[in-house]
Amino acid sequence: MTRRPDRHRSRYSRYAGGPDPLAPPVDLADALEAIGEDVMAGYSPERAMREYLRRGSRDQRGLDDLARRVQEKRQELLQRHNLDGTLQQVRELLDKAVLEERKQLARDVDLDDSDRAFREMQLENLPSSPAAAVTELASYDWQSAEAREAYEQIKDLLGRELLDQRFAGMKQALESATDEDRERINEMLGDLNDLLEKHARGEDTQVDFDEFMDKHGEFFPENPRNIDELLDAMAARSAAAQRMLNSMTPEQRNELMQLSEQAFGSPQLSEQLGRLDANLQAARPGEDWGGSADFEGEEGLGLGDGTGALQDLADLDDLAEQLAQSYQGARMDDVDLDKLARQLGDEAAVDARTLAELEKALRDTGYLKRDSTGNYRLSPKAMRQLGKALLRDVAQRLSGRQGARDIRHAGAAGELSGATREWAFGDTEPWDVTRTITNAVIRTVSDGGDTRNGVRLDIGDVEVSETEARTQACVALLVDTSFSMAMDGRWVPMKRTALALHTLIQSRFRGDHLQLIGFGRHAEVMEIEQLTALDAFWAKGTNLHHALLLANRHFRKHPNAQPVLLIVTDGEPTSHLEPNGEVYFDYPPHPLTIAYSVRELDNAGRLGAQTTFFRLGDDPGLTRFIDSMAKRVDGRVVAPELDDLGAAVVGSYLGSRGPGDRRGDGYGGWGGRGFWVDD
Incomplete structure (x- = not known):
């Protein structure tokens, strides 16, 4: 029986419509307290905010911690790896091919002695340079099937590595490539170079790009929407490949240049990639085409992986600059969260996003205001919030050291002060009926309700009258x-x-x-x-x-x-x-x-x-x-x-x-009078 497809099947993915609507609001209390402390110590509010973002808090990593992790990863990359990976693989495959061929020559009793001697002499006198040896063996008639396979693997490896430098993941994708696959790649490179050269002349259209992607889109997982996005993605990786070559010794660089001629058994791939690099460099001269890095480790990187490592280093350098926030007009929004998640993980991106939300909230919710000179200052709202935090600390010290109680009234049996506040659990003050009913009416109308038949009170509507016991x-x-x-x-x-x-x-x-x-x-x-x-x-x-x-x-x-x-x-x-x-x-x-x-x-x-x-x-x-x-x-x-x-x-x-003995305690005798602070 054929099962009918479920047309109502639900698909779930990460929310991408802006800030997470279910995320908890950022807590500004710790930030304001820390910023206020620095302001009182003489910092400007802007500098105090920057220092808080750098330090973070007890429960929030700051920029300094993220920057430290970026630097540690950069150092780890350089200390673990070296750029000799592809050359080392070529040497190993070459040694395997020569060894298997010698074994076959020794076993083959039907082979003419003079022919055997000539072949052994060829193998014995191969150049020490892997590139020269591979080139010399291009016309060699292999007697061993295993040796021939190892040699073909060299040409296949070089082709895949060279492509992987420009197209991430190509090395694995072409591991079992056929001649037809290689022909399709050559065709794609030719069409790509034609498109880029047409773009350089200003003759291309969006239709040209769409036709190219319809034909060769499988080679571009980034799924660019136009030629500029395609150029941005490809130029960044091509520049990283060039930085990798710049990072090699002259001997390593020369070996790879010679070996590239043997990629896939013909110089065609190398020629097309050279043409592609030239087109990309002309289109994006602002990329770092001349940089280099000092890899010091023992773990060899292939051309593709090495290019990826150089891209990682470029990402880490960008993140270091963004996290330093040391340039004019720096904002937390400048930090590339996708790049940060890619390099340090999702948790680091969450930390940076929280810091950005804190910065935005401090500016947008009125805690920082610009004065007439254009400089930031703490607003009255921020001063009240900071004062509450300080007052809570005072209340805890008074309560803890003197056995005082925090009470939720200022003399319920005393005189009305004229002030009101929202009711809280434990309050004994009288209700302010006028304010309470007014709150209920305003809430009902704002919610679209009808007040003609009365209103229903909500606990949030209730306000109580404050009283004072003294003059x-x-x-x-x-x-x-x-x-x-x-x-x-x-x-x-x-x-x-x-x-x-x-x-x-x-x-x-x-x-x-x-x-x-x-x-x-x-x-x-x-x-x-x-x-x-x-x-x-x-x-x-x-x-x-x-x-x-x-x-x-x-x-x-x-x-x-x-x-x-x-x-x-x-x-x-x-x-x-x-x-x-x-x-x-x-x-x-x-x-x-x-x-x-x-x-x-x-x-x-x-x-x-x-x-x-x-x-x-x-x-x-x-x-x-x-x-x-x-x-x-x-x-x-x-x-x-x-x-x-x-x-x-x-x-x-x-x-x-307050009442009581004025001399009754070490703080001047406060007579057991308590107070409370709204959160």
Whole structure:
């Protein structure tokens, strides 16, 4: 019984319609955190992104790792192989033919003695050069069938190797070639050369190309669609074949040139291939026709395999340049993923594709923005994301070191703050009904639904009202930006601390008023973007007096809020503002500088500021000065490790605005108050 074909049979193949729609979205959290760290250390956002792509992360290989693997494979190719493979095969077949012929001469008793002697003399006096010996034996009348077969294999091998140099896979395809097969190859080469020469004169058409492919398409597995694609594919391999010849010693090159005349038993193939090389070089002069490589190994390569190895080397060199990303306008999209998969495997291509998606996402989703000068900077969106990451780290440190709990409310029984957020499991705050219903209506309409008969609530529609248990706080964070902070590795922890506190207040305590003040030789009120991008100041000076002046001005602008003064420093004050506005600097600290600083700190105390000093470093003089300053205003002193600076400052802020003993813990007594951060 004949089975009818199944017309509904399904065929499956790799998705090729663009990015994989089922692939997980790229995770930018690690990238933003690493980029933010570098930006705070003084890198430009563009350079920071480039460094992240080079390094990668814990779960993502970077460009440096891919480039290392490319270099290792290139070195392995050169160290394992040599280019003597075809010549070695010819020598072996030649030795076999001569040996079998001598055996036959010794066994053949019917052979005339003079004829035997003449033949033995011919074999004995063969030239040492394999090419010359093969040429001399072209007219030899073989007595041994095995010897004749070995000699014919030499001519067949040379023909297949020469073709394999220009047409990948031809060596295997023609292993049992007939005279008819060889004639078809000669015909194809003649038609190909005619087509290329017609193209060079500008006389060819697409019809000419289509007719050629209809007749000889089986020889071109690349399936080119036009003559330019055909030229690109063939010229790349032909140039690699030329580089292989260039890589040989003069003796090896001369041997192969002579042997090529014996390919398939006639010089016709060699002549056609020489004509083809000339046509390809004229059509694609930009290919590397003059390069070479130094193969040092013991594993011989045939002409075809050697050409493939040279193509691999060219691919690896291209990939090395693409992965280096060192040229103007470099982008991850420049990396040839197909070439990378071919050389290093699919996993490497996946790594490179992920890096490209990360780069694209960072640029296209608004995390990097160009400023008026055309340079990239971290956008407010990126700053918020980075601040959340830093705040999560602070929360873990506070929770881990003090037994604090992360709680999902900011005082459910307290006053409404006016802010709302999406409901999360465990929330106890009241629903904001207006926002919740509005979200449901908007969602229903956007999905094409009808709201005339009411709407159905979805859990994602629900928003809760945030509450606060305390009155507003007016916070001044004074951070030392003097020479010593940068010199002693405290620059980035200082910025991380400022960003974590800024993020906490902006996201959880929006009613509080935060002012960031940097003080070096003079003091300056800074926005968070300005502070995080601040380059290290190399001018000496610690103007605490000027910073306190600005902080007290901030406190006076908000008379109904609780003043909170947080001072991060690693040195005694060495400069102050003169009455005329000029900066005075002296080291060791001048008594007048100390007096001005003390006077302004007393003013902060009279305004009711809760003051905490965060002392960085173990200098005895600094310790005595900070302790005495804190004592004057009933303040606190915390000497955290650099990694704990953010937790110390945030903990002190939380303690200043929450219930409980302000002196109850090593971070200024935060009274068990917890906070949480949205992912």
